[in-house]
Amino acid sequence: MTTLSNLTHLDWLESEAIHILREVAGQCSNPVLLFSGGKDSLCLLRLAEKAFRPGRFPFPLLHIDTGHNYDEVIQFRDLRAKELNERLIVRSVEDSMKRGTVVLKTPDEPRNKHQSVTLLEAIAEFEFDCCIGGARRDEEKARAKERIMSFRDEFGQWDPKNQRPELWNLYNAKVHKGENIRAFPISNWTEMDVWQYIEREKLGLPSIYFAHKRPIVRRGGAIVPITPLTPKKDHEVVEEIMVRYRTVGDITCTAPVESIADSVEKIIIETASTTITERGATRLDDQTSDASMEQRKKEGYF
Amino acid sequence: MSQENIQDSLLRFMTCGSVDDGKSTLIGRLLFDTKTILTDTLTQIEKTSKKRGMTAVDLSLITDGLQAEREQGITIDVAYRYFSTGSRKYIIADAPGHEQYTRNMVTAASTAHLAIILIDARKGVLTQTRRHSFLAKLVGIPHIVVAINKMDLIDYDESKYKAICESYKAFAKEIKLSENRTIEFVPMSALNGDMIVDRGESMNWYQGPTLLDILEKTTADYAGKDKNFRFPVQFVCRPHASDDHDLHDFRGFMGRVESGSISVGEEITVLPSQYKSKVKSIQLGDTQLQKAISEQSVTILLEDEIDISRGDMIIKSNDAKEPTKNINAMVCWLSETPMASSRTYLIRHTSRESKAKFDKIDFKVNIETLLHESISNLNMNDIAQVTFKLAQPIMADSYQNNRSTGAFIIIDESTYHTVGAGMIA
Ligand SMILES: Nc1nc2c(ncn2[C@@H]2O[C@H](COP(=O)(O)OP(=O)(O)O)[C@@H](O)[C@H]2O)c(=O)[nH]1
Ligand SMILES: [Mg+2]
Numbered sequence: 001m002t003t004l005s006n007l008t009h010l011d012w013l014e015s016e017a018i019h020i021l022r023e024v025a026g027q028c029s030n031p032v033l034l035f036s037g038g039k040d041s042l043c044l045l046r047l048a049e050k051a052f053r054p055g056r057f058p059f060p061l062l063h064i065d066t067g068h069n070y071d072e073v074i075q076f077r078d079l080r081a082k083e084l085n086e087r088l089i090v091r092s093v094e095d096s097m098k099r100g101t102v103v104l105k106t107p108d109e110p111r112n113k114h115q116s117v118t119l120l121e122a123i124a125e126f127e128f129d130c131c132i133g134g135a136r137r138d139e140e141k142a143r144a145k146e147r148i149m150s151f152r153d154e155f156g157q158w159d160p161k162n163q164r165p166e167l168w169n170l171y172n173a174k175v176h177k178g179e180n181i182r183a184f185p186i187s188n189w190t191e192m193d194v195w196q197y198i199e200r201e202k203l204g205l206p207s208i209y210f211a212h213k214r215p216i217v218r219r220g221g222a223i224v225p226i227t228p229l230t231p232k233k234d235h236e237v238v239e240e241i242m243v244r245y246r247t248v249g250d251i252t253c254t255a256p257v258e259s260i261a262d263s264v265e266k267i268i269i270e271t272a273s274t275t276i277t278e279r280g281a282t283r284l285d286d287q288t289s290d291a292s293m294e295q296r297k298k299e300g301y302f
Numbered sequence: 303m304s305q306e307n308i309q310d311s312l313l314r315f316m317t318c319g320s321v322d323d324g325k326s327t328l329i330g331r332l333l334f335d336t337k338t339i340l341t342d343t344l345t346q347i348e349k350t351s352k353k354r355g356m357t358a359v360d361l362s363l364i365t366d367g368l369q370a371e372r373e374q375g376i377t378i379d380v381a382y383r384y385f386s387t388g389s390r391k392y393i394i395a396d397a398p399g400h401e402q403y404t405r406n407m408v409t410a411a412s413t414a415h416l417a418i419i420l421i422d423a424r425k426g427v428l429t430q431t432r433r434h435s436f437l438a439k440l441v442g443i444p445h446i447v448v449a450i451n452k453m454d455l456i457d458y459d460e461s462k463y464k465a466i467c468e469s470y471k472a473f474a475k476e477i478k479l480s481e482n483r484t485i486e487f488v489p490m491s492a493l494n495g496d497m498i499v500d501r502g503e504s505m506n507w508y509q510g511p512t513l514l515d516i517l518e519k520t521t522a523d524y525a526g527k528d529k530n531f532r533f534p535v536q537f538v539c540r541p542h543a544s545d546d547h548d549l550h551d552f553r554g555f556m557g558r559v560e561s562g563s564i565s566v567g568e569e570i571t572v573l574p575s576q577y578k579s580k581v582k583s584i585q586l587g588d589t590q591l592q593k594a595i596s597e598q599s600v601t602i603l604l605e606d607e608i609d610i611s612r613g614d615m616i617i618k619s620n621d622a623k624e625p626t627k628n629i630n631a632m633v634c635w636l637s638e639t640p641m642a643s644s645r646t647y648l649i650r651h652t653s654r655e656s657k658a659k660f661d662k663i664d665f666k667v668n669i670e671t672l673l674h675e676s677i678s679n680l681n682m683n684d685i686a687q688v689t690f691k692l693a694q695p696i697m698a699d700s701y702q703n704n705r706s707t708g709a710f711i712i713i714d715e716s717t718y719h720t721v722g723a724g725m726i727a
Contacts, residue, residue, distance in 0.1 A: 009311040009391040011598075018599035019558045022536040026612050026653060050587040051556070051599070054549055055541040137382050144381040160379065164720045165405055165636045167412040168709045169558075170650050174718035188393055190384050 010197055014047065017185035019169060020148060021051040024130055024183045025058040027173040031130035031183070034119075035061040035088070037069075037077030038248040039205055040134030040186065043194055045080065046201050047185060059132065060087040064118050066111040067094045068229060068250040076206040091122040108229060110253035120156045123180055130173055130181040138190045148187050154178040191246070192271050199264045211244045211262040222255050313522045316395040316410040316443075318434040319420030324451045328420065328492040329383055329396050330361025332514070335499035338385040361492075380410045389518060404669065404683040405636040407434065408723055411441035412709070415522045418447045418513070423456045423489070427469045432477075433669045439479055440632060440685065440725070442705055445520050446485045449513060453505065454491040460507045463489045477672060484520075488513050528704040531562035532697075533616040534652035539601065554585070554601040555610055557653065560706035562618075564602070565593040569619035572610055573697045578619055579604040613654035615697040615707075625695035630664075630727045632701075633680065633688045637714070637721035641680035647721070649692065651710040656694035658712070663688050680722075687727070701725035 024031050033048065035041045048057050061081055065074075081088035093111050096102040096118045104114075123131065130149075137144045147163050149171045164172055173181045186194070198205065215226040217236040223243060226232050229251050243256035244267070261267040317325040332338075351360045383394040395410035397403070411417065417438040421431055438446055448470055456462050467487045474480055488497055489508055496502030499514045511519075539554035564570070568581050584591040585601045594600045602616065610616075617623055635641055641660070649658040664687040665674040680686055701708030712722030 007311065009386075012312045015558065015597055015599040019536070022556055022599070023653075026536050052537075052539065053587065054546070054552060055539040055554075058537075138384050144383060145379045163379065165409045165723070166720070167409050167711060167723045168706065169413075170652075170709065170711045172650065172711060172713055172718070172720045174713060176718065188382070188384070190386075192386070193391070 010193065010200060013186070013189055013193055014050065014197070016169075016188065017044075017047045018051040020171065020183060020185040021048055021132070023149075023171050024132055024173060024181075025052070027171070028130040028181065030126070030128050031059040031132060032062045032089070032126065032128045033057070033059050033132040034134070035063055035077065035081070036248065037063070037073040037080070037206055038134070039194060039198060039209060040136065042080065042203055042205060043186060043189075043197055043201075044132065044134045045084065046197075046203055049084070057084075057086050060089055062089045062091065062122060062128075062131070064115045064122065065090050065092040065094075066115060066250045067092055068111055068252055070206070070208055070248065070251065072208060073206045073248050076204075080204075089122070089126070091118050091125075093118045096121060108252060110250050112250045112253060116156060123156070127177075128180065129175055130183055132183045132185065134186055135182075135184050136189050136191075136194070137184075137187050146184065146187065148184055149173050150182045150184065151175070152180045152182060156180065158182075192268070195264065195268045195271055199268060205264075206248065208245045208248060208256075209267070211242045211259045211266075213240050214243050214256065215240050216243065216256070223258065225251070225256055227251055310390070310522050312391045312393065313416065313517060313520060314393045314395070314414050315416040315418060315517065316397055316407075316414040317418045317420060318397060318407055318410075318438070319451075320422075320428065320430040321398075323420040323422050324362075324492040325396055325420055326362030327360075328418070328449070328451065328490075328498065329394055330363070331492050331495055331498050332394070333383060333385055334361055335495055336385045336387060336514070380406050387514070387518060390522075392517065404433075404437065404685070405634060405723075407437050408441055408634045408636075411438060411443055412723070414441075414443050415524065416445040416447065416517070416520055417443045418449050421448060421450050421466060421470070423450050423452045423462065423466065426466045427473060429670055431470070432473060432672065435474065435479055436477060436667075436669060436672055439477065439483070442524065442701060442725075444483055444523055446479070446483060447513065447516055448485065448487045450487065450489045451492050453489045453496065454494055458489075458491075458496075458504045460505075463508075486510075486516055488516065524705040528561045528699065530621050530699075530704070531564050531616075531618045532560040532652075532699070532704065532707050533557050533564065533602065534560060534654065534697075534707075535610055535612055535614045535616065536653045538611060551607070552603075553607065553610075554603055555616065556599075556601045557616075558599045559594050559596050560652065561596050561704055563593055563595045564616075564618070566591075570604070570616050571619045571621075572608065573615045573617060573623060574625040574695050575609070575614065577606075577608045577610075579606040579608055581605075613652075615652065615654075617697075623697055625697050627692045627695050628661075628689070629692065629696070629698055629724075630687065630689045631710070631724040632667075632727065633686055633712070633722050633724045635680040635682055635684045635686075635722050637719060638682050639714070639721070640682070641722070643679060646715060648713040648715055649690070649696075649710050649724070650713060651696045651698065652707060654694070654696055656692045656696060657715075658690045658692050661689040661691050688724075698726050700727060 093114050102114045102117050147166045151164050215238050216223050217232050217238055226238055232238055242260050244259040245256045261270045319325050348359050350363050381396045385392050397407045397410035419434050450463055450466050489505055490497040496504050497512045535555050535557045537556040541549045541552055566581050571578050582603045582605045584594050643660045647658050649656050666677040666684055666686040668675050699707040708726045710724045711720050714721045
């Protein structure tokens with residue numbers, strides 16, 4: 001038996017997240033957990049285990065696949081779902097393209113923003129009334145005002161001026177048919193909290209989170225990995241350097257950072273001394289405009 | 303940090319003040335001086351500051367996130383920010399100060415352990431200061447820091463600072479603010495960073511703690527020091543259909559300890575059914591706990607097979623509690639649509655829900671004068687004492703004694719919007 005000692009902020013954050021997950025399970029009739037194989041959603045899975053085991057999760061897992069993924073992340077996604085013996089649904093942006101609901105301007109453009117369409121289609125297909133996601137308020141300014149249970153209308157839109165007030169730990173996940181709640185159990189976590197939790201819980205991660213050698217080019221201050229989807233331009237010089245990813249997403253718009261941190265412990269040390277925010281370092285698409293995330297969320301992005 | 307209180311490793315606080323008192327700048331300063339703001343964010347706000355023709359970096363841009371806010375230069379919704387020191391994690395709620403945003407302040411206050419009430423040193427205690435202090439009291443924030451900001455604009459004058467402190471103390475006495483509550487004062491310049499994290503050079507006459515010193519030593523408690531065990535059941539785990547036969551009889555009652563604590567072997571009563579049993583085990587993930595404490599989410603297993611569902615509450619058997627269908631509460635109306643006294647609403651209290659009808663409105667509090675007025679209907683931002691009749695009994699405590707089991711929200715039955723917040727008398 002464990003005695004109580006050394007309860008830290010991680011225990012509090014964990015307890016809050018478990019409480020939120022159980023509220024979703026108690027209030028919603030058909031929720032789903034969005035699982036990408038990334039570190040935030042891997043934390044969500046551990047929290048769901050703590051919230052619901054020895055029972056099965058009261059929701060399936062859903063991945064909106066952009067088709068622009070690293071293989072090891074997809075393999076990791078499948079492995080984790082199998083280990084947990086939980087149902088994984090995959091819906092892909094490429095199917096939406098075939099249906100003609102996603103139309104690309106250029107063939108190789110980033111597909112992050114198109115995920116919204118595929119997500120809304122999946123919500124309609126399965127009649128999900130709540131999507132649980134791993135977004136954090138510290139990721140981006142527009143997220144800082146996001147509710148833990150955030151209301152979206154039939155078009156999946158978020159209206160920052162018309163959010164439901166959220167008081168104490170009393171959540172309101174009630175919706176009409178067609179409307180949707182996005183629930184964010186780790187809203188109050190920072191990148192550092194996530195890494196500390198991964199360390200404490202000894203969570204496995206896809207290998208691209210750890211320092212590895214990768215061919216890259218330097219483009220306008222950013223490190224761009226060289227892959228079949230992101231070839232080098234003629235004049236560019238390819239270097240092989242040690243990098244790691246701080247987020248996993250669409251290959252065409254997710255950049256690694258230079259790092260020799262090859263363990264969670266070392267990543268925590270690096271995170272503590274880092275001078276660039278997670279999105280600043282790694283999202284090539286958020287920098288276009290100060291308000292680009294807010295814009296995307298209004299359009300139904302996660 | 304090692305403690306028996308899970309919450310002590312984390313402090314939640316809010317900032318309140320009128321428009322332009324410096325809330326956003328103060329938060330920006332806290333984040334900046336605790337090295338929470340990273341270079342790319344700083345570069346961005348430097349750019350924006352320049353675009354607006356400012357010479358220094360405007361730290362308020364760190365929190366004023368939404369497009370509309372940046373355009374109007376004001377905060378319109380509660381924003382949450384985070385920073386850590388070596389000893390604890392902080393969650394800040396930045397609540398806008400405009401009159402029409404009483405509801406935002408109440409929202410931010412509902413989870414805060416501490417409120418920083420900003421006063422512009424040039425203006426002293428204003429009607430808004432009184433309003434913010436009243437709301438902090440109403441929502442039961444146990445720690446108040448009165449931050450007298452913009453000291454640079456009054457030449458860091460000690461006597462003016464002291465005069466403001468005195469006038470605040472007089473008002474605090476009037477509304478009995480210091481009952482069950484700590485009140486501290488600190489002079490500061492959010493713009494220059496004096497007395498926030500660093501002491502600065504300009505106010506050597508001030509010997510007290512900096513703002514961060516105060517935050518670091520404040521205990522993370524909520525008003526309502528109720529030690530009675532309250533465990534609202536959120537979810538019942540019955541994996542009987544699984545392949546594992548050992549789990550056939552498993553019945554786990556899942557929830558969060560809202561107050562007090564419970565140990566294995568203790569006798570419990572389930573409400574409203576009044577069934578009794580004993581705690582067989584307490585689990586958190588794979589871990590078996592001997593005891594669960596306040597704010598821990600756990601799974602409780604009982605000795606006897608009794609019927610319990612979401613919305614029931616487990617308490618200790620040596621503690622009596624009568625479920626009730628009549629409640630009297632202070633309500634803050636949050637919706638633009640006024641309350642319709644003829645309608646039925648839904649009330650969510652802990653994990654329980656009930657239909658509710660307004661019985662009568664006892665009085666409204668005029669938050670400018672703090673006097674009671676009689677009204678027949680509630681509009682947005684109104685605060686009033688209201689009596690309700692419920693369809694289902696709830697296990698209510700007074701909000702003063704228990705911030706979790708004394709609180710509820712009111713939901714519109716047709717739109718499903720959250721339209722009100724209540725604190726049980
Ligand atoms: N001189 C001076 N100006 C300040 C100080 N704190 C804030 N300000 C200025 O007051 C204005 C309003 O500040 P802001 O933080 O946006 O106030 P808010 O509306 O309460 O969030 C801005 O122009 C700030 O630069 C201070 O300590 N001294
Ligand atoms: Mg502001």
